[in-house]
Amino acid sequence: MPAAIEFYFDFSSPYGYLAAQEVEGIGRRLGREIVWKPFLLGAVFKTTGAAPLLEIPLKGDYARRDMDRSARRIGVPFQIPQPFPFSAVPAARAFYWLAERDTIAAKDLAMSLYHAAFGQGHDISTPDAVAKTAAMHGHDPGEVRAALDDPAVKQRLKDEVQAAQTKGVFGSPFLRVDGEPFWGHDRLADAEAWAETGGW
Amino acid sequence: MPAAIEFYFDFSSPYGYLAAQEVEGIGRRLGREIVWKPFLLGAVFKTTGAAPLLEIPLKGDYARRDMDRSARRIGVPFQIPQPFPFSAVPAARAFYWLAERDTIAAKDLAMSLYHAAFGQGHDISTPDAVAKTAAMHGHDPGEVRAALDDPAVKQRLKDEVQAAQTKGVFGSPFLRVDGEPFWGHDRLADAEAWAETGGW
Numbered sequence: 001m002p003a004a005i006e007f008y009f010d011f012s013s014p015y016g017y018l019a020a021q022e023v024e025g026i027g028r029r030l031g032r033e034i035v036w037k038p039f040l041l042g043a044v045f046k047t048t049g050a051a052p053l054l055e056i057p058l059k060g061d062y063a064r065r066d067m068d069r070s071a072r073r074i075g076v077p078f079q080i081p082q083p084f085p086f087s088a089v090p091a092a093r094a095f096y097w098l099a100e101r102d103t104i105a106a107k108d109l110a111m112s113l114y115h116a117a118f119g120q121g122h123d124i125s126t127p128d129a130v131a132k133t134a135a136m137h138g139h140d141p142g143e144v145r146a147a148l149d150d151p152a153v154k155q156r157l158k159d160e161v162q163a164a165q166t167k168g169v170f171g172s173p174f175l176r177v178d179g180e181p182f183w184g185h186d187r188l189a190d191a192e193a194w195a196e197t198g199g200w
Numbered sequence: 201m202p203a204a205i206e207f208y209f210d211f212s213s214p215y216g217y218l219a220a221q222e223v224e225g226i227g228r229r230l231g232r233e234i235v236w237k238p239f240l241l242g243a244v245f246k247t248t249g250a251a252p253l254l255e256i257p258l259k260g261d262y263a264r265r266d267m268d269r270s271a272r273r274i275g276v277p278f279q280i281p282q283p284f285p286f287s288a289v290p291a292a293r294a295f296y297w298l299a300e301r302d303t304i305a306a307k308d309l310a311m312s313l314y315h316a317a318f319g320q321g322h323d324i325s326t327p328d329a330v331a332k333t334a335a336m337h338g339h340d341p342g343e344v345r346a347a348l349d350d351p352a353v354k355q356r357l358k359d360e361v362q363a364a365q366t367k368g369v370f371g372s373p374f375l376r377v378d379g380e381p382f383w384g385h386d387r388l389a390d391a392e393a394w395a396e397t398g399g400w
Binding site (some may be wrong): 044046048049050051056057058059061064065066069072073165168169170171181183184186187190200 | 237244247248249250251256257258259261265269272273289316368369370371381383384386387390400
């Protein structure tokens with residue numbers, strides 16, 4: 001069985017949300033597992049000196065338009081939640097907590113969190129909001145709240161952020177296909193073609 | 201006849217070089233003229249706070265790899281010339297000087313300048329280098345040299361840079377299709393689809 005494709009994303013990344021709608025389809029077409037790896041862009045931005053995309057003059061206006069357009073093209077609802085940018089720490093911790101036991105359930109939770117934020121415009125930056133979304137999937141909200149403060153869960157996210165950076169991940173979404181990096185929602189097709197053909 | 205598609209690029213932009221190989225093909229398929237509009241990214245970077253791509257930690261390494269890969273995919277030679285980044289002022293001035301009289305000849309010169317820089321790794325940042333390339337197309341080198349110092353030509357480039365920025369152009373390559381902006385070599389296919397379908 002071919003190696004899994006790594007899908008790096010930040011829960012506060014609009015283009016990450018768009019990519020999340022498509023990566024499992026790519027995995028199915030290729031017959032390859034997609035491993036979801038939420039991380040925190042803020043930590044990487046300290047290294048790259050990047051600013052939050054929507055706050056950049058000219059580029060921010062363009063990005064907003066491109067996000068709307070890209071969402072329309074793949075037929076998913078899209079809006080920028082308020083506040084924005086927001087902290088993705090609780091969402092990412094909840095993901096890894098759940099992924100330790102059930103990776104499918106963790107992906108389902110991730111999709112719901114993304115949908116709440118960028119599909120419906122809700123604030124998912126708080127532990128309460130994350131616990132509420134998790135409860136919709138049958139997870140005990142008290143247990144989720146406790147997990148978000150669990151030192152082991154906190155450390156897991158720190159380790160994942162560090163590992164992502166070590167692998168050169170600096171943006172969201174970011175795919176790694178057999179070690180080959182692909183950055184951006186607009187490179188998903190290239191990533192799939194690379195996996196199909198073995199590269200060029 | 202449908203409106204022309206505007207193709208903005210910087211002569212020192214590797215992705216602009218790649219896009220230059222493809223835009224005329226897009227124009228032919230669509231039956232639409234492509235108007236080439238060299239500008240200067242440096243002026244825009246002062247507004248957006250962007251740094252030269254290849255100098256950014258992590259992102260620079262990725263970009264270098266992505267450029268190589270993208271060039272291989274479309275089957276064109278590619279290298280980063282030294283020095284890099286370089287001044288695109290003489291090349292852009294020569295382009296507009298020639299375009300006033302012959303837009304086809306100006307595109308041919310642009311392709312040759314790009315090829316010298318990113319296909320062969322030559323330095324095209326000096327008036328001499330630009331005049332030499334222009335001479336290969338039958339233009340008098342002395343006339344080209346004089347044009348590069350012509351106040352009217354200098355002003356034309358300044359006006360074009362200002363006009364690009366006013367239209368929200370902040371990167372290279374950048375296409376405008378019926379007013380709709382598309383930034384990046386990886387958005388060429390979207391720009392073509394937009395022109396074909398009238399948008400979505």
